[in-house]
Amino acid sequence: MDREVGKIFPPGHFYSPIPNIKEVRRREEKIFRVRTDNEVLGIDLNKEEQLKHLEIIGSYVDLFDYPETPEHNLKCIYYKNNGVFEKLDALAYFAFIIHYRPNRIVEIGSGFSSLIAMDVNKKFYNDKIEIALIEPYPSDYLRRGILFYRNAELIDQPVQDVDLSFFETLEENVISRNNFTPQSTTSRTQTPFQQAAS
Ligand SMILES: C[S@@+](CC[C@H](N)C(=O)[O-])C[C@H]1O[C@@H](n2cnc3c(N)ncnc32)[C@H](O)[C@@H]1O
Helix, strand or coil: CHHHHHHHCCCCCCCCCCCCHHHHHHCHHHHCCCCCCCCECCECCCHHHHHHHHHHHHCCHHHCCCCCCCCCCCCCCCCCCCCCCCHHHHHHHHHHHHHHCCCEEEEECCCHHHHHHHHHHHHHHCCCCEEEEECCCCCHHHHHHHHHHCCEEEECCCHHHCCHHHHHCCCCCECCECCECCECCCCCCCCHHHHHHC
């Protein structure tokens, strides 16, 4: 079978995952050059900002107080050992939301991360953050979280089906990490969430 695939798309062909060794050798100095400046070509790692953010994240560790496993007292729905959005990811999201005090969060692809956003919204913002969760396959725990917190709107569509006007309401100063987009200024036009809330 492997040999058959190799015949159709030989090593180095753009459909083949196998590189053409001759071609790699020809460019080996460029490909394997050890960079002394720790740079990644084409990507600005913005080291100073990253280190600053590491400190910011660290300063919120003590507030990150969630149970390891699901609790039945319903103080919060998020729990750490969820197998999906754990540890540093969750702590970073938690810290950024508190630190940057966004007016709005848009999550494209929602789940355990959304439980963090809704919980922070309740505990630290008195539900003032406008949260939109774009998720075509909402899980039971996400639905449970939305019912529990009642401070987020679920848009149960694939992002590509969401009307573009929804995104046009996003303004400058947008911070984007993975699947959330807080912003520091208010929207020009009302989203469905705002319309429902007013
Ligand atoms: C890796 S999960 C992340 C979920 C959540 N952010 C978390 O960290 O718990 C990716 C999510 O994207 C959702 N998804 C897949 N295709 C999508 C689409 N076209 N538009 C929006 N969400 C989508 C999936 O259903 C899934 O829940």
